[in-house]
Amino acid sequence: MKHSLDILPLKSWIDTGDKPLIIAGPCSAETEEQLVSTAHLLANTGKVNVLRAGIWKPRTRPGEFEGIGSIGLEWLKRAKEETGLLTATEVATAKHVEEALAAGVDILWIGARSTANPFTVQEIADALQGVDVPVLIKNPVNPDLSLWVGALERVNRAGIRKIGAIHRGFSSYEKTAFRNEPMWDLAIQLKTIAPDLPIINDPSHICGNRELIPYITQKALDMDMQGLIIESHIDPSVAWTDAKQQVTPAALADLLDHVSVRRAESNNPAFEDKLAELRQQIDKLDDQIIKQIGDRMKIAEKIGEFKRDNNVTILQVNRWDEIVQKRVQLAKALSISEDFAVKYLELLHNESIRKQNEIMNTNSPAEA
Incomplete structure (x- = not known):
C-alpha cells in the first residue's frame, strides 16, 4: 500500500527535545474545578506537554454522559492560561472544529468511531481547509489499515501538514486482558508505509484498566512511538466516564519516571x-x-x-x-x-x- 502524505515532522510543531510527547488529562471535562485542578497537578509534574479533555463524548448508547459541551472549551482556555499547557480535544463534526478553533484549542484529534466513517472524516477535513492546526487521527474501531490511512490522507489533502496518528487498539470478539487489542502489527505497517508520520500510543484505551498501562506504555516506547496520550483525573474513583482506565497526576508522574526511553539509533x-x-x-x-x-x-x-x-x-x-x-x-x-x-x-x-x-x-x- 502506498500513501501520499505531505507531513511535517513532530519536532517542527511541538519540540519535546529528546523525550516523547506526553498528552494527558481527564477522559471528560466534567466541571471547571475538576479540569483546572487536574491541569495544575499535571503541569506541576513537569512531564506533560499537552492537556487533553473530552468536551463532546460520542457514547455507544443514548442517555449516557455525552460531554459537557461547548462550555468546557472555556475551561480548557482557563487551564491553558493558568498552567501554560497546550490543549487538545476530540472533534467529530464541522461545528466542533469551528468551536474548538475559536476557543484557541491547540491540537485536535479525530476519534476511532469518526475515523471509521469517511463521510465524517471528510466533513471534518472540509472544516479544516485553510487552517494551520495539528490534527491527530485515531485508528478505526475495527482493524482496517486502509480506513486509517484514508482518514490521514483526507485531512492531509485539506492542507493539514501537522498530522499524526493515535494507536488506541482495535475491537476484538475474543476476550483478552485488554479493552482493545493492540494489534501492534497494524501500527508497524502504518509506520512502514509512512515512516515520517508521528504515531502516538494510547495505553488508556488499549488497556481499559490502569494496572496494565505501565506495560503497554513501555512496549509502545520500545516500538519507537513518538508519544503517549494517557487519561489522568484528579480523582479517578469519581470520574463520570472510563473511571477504571484513568490515573491520578501523581501516578502518571511515577509511571513516566519508571519507563525507559531508548534511542531509535546508535552512533556507536x-x-x-x-x-x-x-x-x-x-x-x-x-x-x-x-x-x-x-x-x-x-x-x-x-x-x-x-x-x-x-x-x-x-x-x-x-x-x-x-x-x-x-x-x-x-x-x-x-x-x-x-x-x-x-x-x-x-x-x-x-x-x-x-x-x-x-x-x-x-x-x-x-x-x-
Missing part, C-alpha cells in the same frame, strides 16, 4: 557493525525459510494431484489437528509462543489449501 560504530552482522544472519535464515516453504508447497501440490486422482476431499480435519498439536508442542519446546505457532501454521495451511484447490479443479493429464 561497534554496535552498528555487530547489528549488521546479526541482521545478515537473519537475512540468510529468512531466505532459507522462504525456500523451504516453496519446497513445502510443491509437495502440497503433489498431494492435491493425488487427492484429485483418487476423488478425496481437500480438507482432512484429523490431519490438520495432528499438525497443530505436534508443531505447537515443538514450538513451545523452542520457546516460541503458541499464538505465533498457530497463526504461522494457519497461514501455511491456507496457502496449501489454495494450491490444492487449484489442482483439484484442474483436469488430470489422463482426463485431458
Whole structure:
C-alpha cells in the first residue's frame, strides 16, 4: 500500500527535545474545578506537554454522559492560561472544529468511531481547509489499515501538514486482558508505509484498566512511538466516564519516571557493525525459510494431484489437528509462543489449501 502524505515532522510543531510527547488529562471535562485542578497537578509534574479533555463524548448508547459541551472549551482556555499547557480535544463534526478553533484549542484529534466513517472524516477535513492546526487521527474501531490511512490522507489533502496518528487498539470478539487489542502489527505497517508520520500510543484505551498501562506504555516506547496520550483525573474513583482506565497526576508522574526511553539509533560504530552482522544472519535464515516453504508447497501440490486422482476431499480435519498439536508442542519446546505457532501454521495451511484447490479443479493429464 502506498500513501501520499505531505507531513511535517513532530519536532517542527511541538519540540519535546529528546523525550516523547506526553498528552494527558481527564477522559471528560466534567466541571471547571475538576479540569483546572487536574491541569495544575499535571503541569506541576513537569512531564506533560499537552492537556487533553473530552468536551463532546460520542457514547455507544443514548442517555449516557455525552460531554459537557461547548462550555468546557472555556475551561480548557482557563487551564491553558493558568498552567501554560497546550490543549487538545476530540472533534467529530464541522461545528466542533469551528468551536474548538475559536476557543484557541491547540491540537485536535479525530476519534476511532469518526475515523471509521469517511463521510465524517471528510466533513471534518472540509472544516479544516485553510487552517494551520495539528490534527491527530485515531485508528478505526475495527482493524482496517486502509480506513486509517484514508482518514490521514483526507485531512492531509485539506492542507493539514501537522498530522499524526493515535494507536488506541482495535475491537476484538475474543476476550483478552485488554479493552482493545493492540494489534501492534497494524501500527508497524502504518509506520512502514509512512515512516515520517508521528504515531502516538494510547495505553488508556488499549488497556481499559490502569494496572496494565505501565506495560503497554513501555512496549509502545520500545516500538519507537513518538508519544503517549494517557487519561489522568484528579480523582479517578469519581470520574463520570472510563473511571477504571484513568490515573491520578501523581501516578502518571511515577509511571513516566519508571519507563525507559531508548534511542531509535546508535552512533556507536561497534554496535552498528555487530547489528549488521546479526541482521545478515537473519537475512540468510529468512531466505532459507522462504525456500523451504516453496519446497513445502510443491509437495502440497503433489498431494492435491493425488487427492484429485483418487476423488478425496481437500480438507482432512484429523490431519490438520495432528499438525497443530505436534508443531505447537515443538514450538513451545523452542520457546516460541503458541499464538505465533498457530497463526504461522494457519497461514501455511491456507496457502496449501489454495494450491490444492487449484489442482483439484484442474483436469488430470489422463482426463485431458
